[in-house]
């Protein structure tokens with residue numbers, strides 16, 4: 001007799017969302033997290049596309065700001081902007097409060113939450129989870145333990161990550177247009193980028209991800225602040241660090257275990273965003289795990305991997321190609337492409353088809369209009385689309 005139907009390793013937003021759905025299906029769920037306090041320290045810019053409202057519960061209290069538009073700056077400061085007319089393009093969240101909220105929802109639906117419980121090892125065949133001084137058993141193990149996943153180690157997936165750093169800055173005066181988030185690109189950090197996400201007119205989260213050490217990221221961020229007249233005297237209130245997994249299409253189901261969220265590299269390569277995909281996958285996983293347990297047939301778990309790949313593999317692979325190509329552009333290339341996009345008034349197409357969560361509709365419409373042909377050098381075009 002197992003202790004639980006499902007043991008979820010990791011009470012991050014994705015693990016908690018899975019636990020809520022699975023509890024609602026009448027399963028006996030335990031969630032284990034090594035942290036003493038959920039969500040702390042913050043490791044997120046907290047920018048979520050408006051699709052969030054379709055894929056999870058979002059209480060008003062955790063929304064710090066609503067964003068309606070975006071500006072993209074080239075290395076020499078050519079700027080393209082886009083704006084959604086009606087509904088917000090994205091929300092800026094208090095991620096710590098949101099993580100706590102989602103964990104509490106899971107508990108309210110019946111899941112048992114164990115904080116300060118670091119999982120040291122798992123046995124995916126027998127459904128056993130090992131802590132420093134005890135072990136528990138479960139019919140299914142869900143590895144939702146983020147980028148440093150101990151569960152994914154058992155899959156020998158060798159999760160690849162890039163580093164991210166972020167400052168919370170306060171300029172003490174009206175500096176930011178709090179309706180727009182900003183992205184700055186240059187070849188030093190590509191395929192990463194610098195983001196500026198305003199919380200108000202005077203405060204913003206400014207960060208970047210790149211394949212560099214935390215020390216290098218700090219130097220780049222400090223230079224970015226110092227070289228900007230409006231930001232050079234800003235007070236840095238806090239610094240945050242974290243890692244972002246790079247998508248790869250390895251197995252996410254093994255024996256009695258599945259991987260979910262960052263531990264499954266369910267992250268958009270172009271933006272580093274993992275919450276919306278993670279929430280969608282949490283729902284699919286809860287359906288399939290419940291079916292596998294109810295019919296006492298662990299082979300059914302493989303359906304989760306199949307459904308995930310069917311929904312996301314092509315989109316995430318396209319994003320990887322876009323990233324790879326973007327990473328190979330020089331500052332001159334970036335300036336010239338962004339200038340041409342501006343001349344072609346591409347902001348209008350982006351306003352209509354741009355979606356923070358899925359780049360395919362935008363790419364297809366840029367292809368249809370012939371714009372991609374005219375702005376990308378032929379060689380790069382072939383590289384992205386494999387022509």
Ligand SMILES: Cc1cc2nc3c(=O)[nH]c(=O)nc-3n(C[C@H](O)[C@H](O)[C@H](O)COP(=O)(O)OP(=O)(O)OC[C@H]3O[C@@H](n4cnc5c(N)ncnc54)[C@H](O)[C@@H]3O)c2cc1C
Pocket residue numbers: 009010011012013014015032033034035039043044045046047048117118119120144145146147148149150164165166207241242243244260261262263267272273274275276278
């Ligand atoms: C700087 C930065 C900015 C980001 N900005 C955005 C953004 O704006 N929008 C967006 O959508 N995404 C963003 N992301 C990505 C997003 O934060 C992740 O995709 C998301 O947190 C994944 O959720 P998760 O539940 O899978 O994993 P996590 O949030 O990492 O949660 C994993 C949990 O597992 C626990 N855990 C780990 N190991 C163990 C263990 N051995 N035993 C027990 N518990 C364990 C951890 O304590 C943690 O609570 C950003 C990431 C970074 C680093």
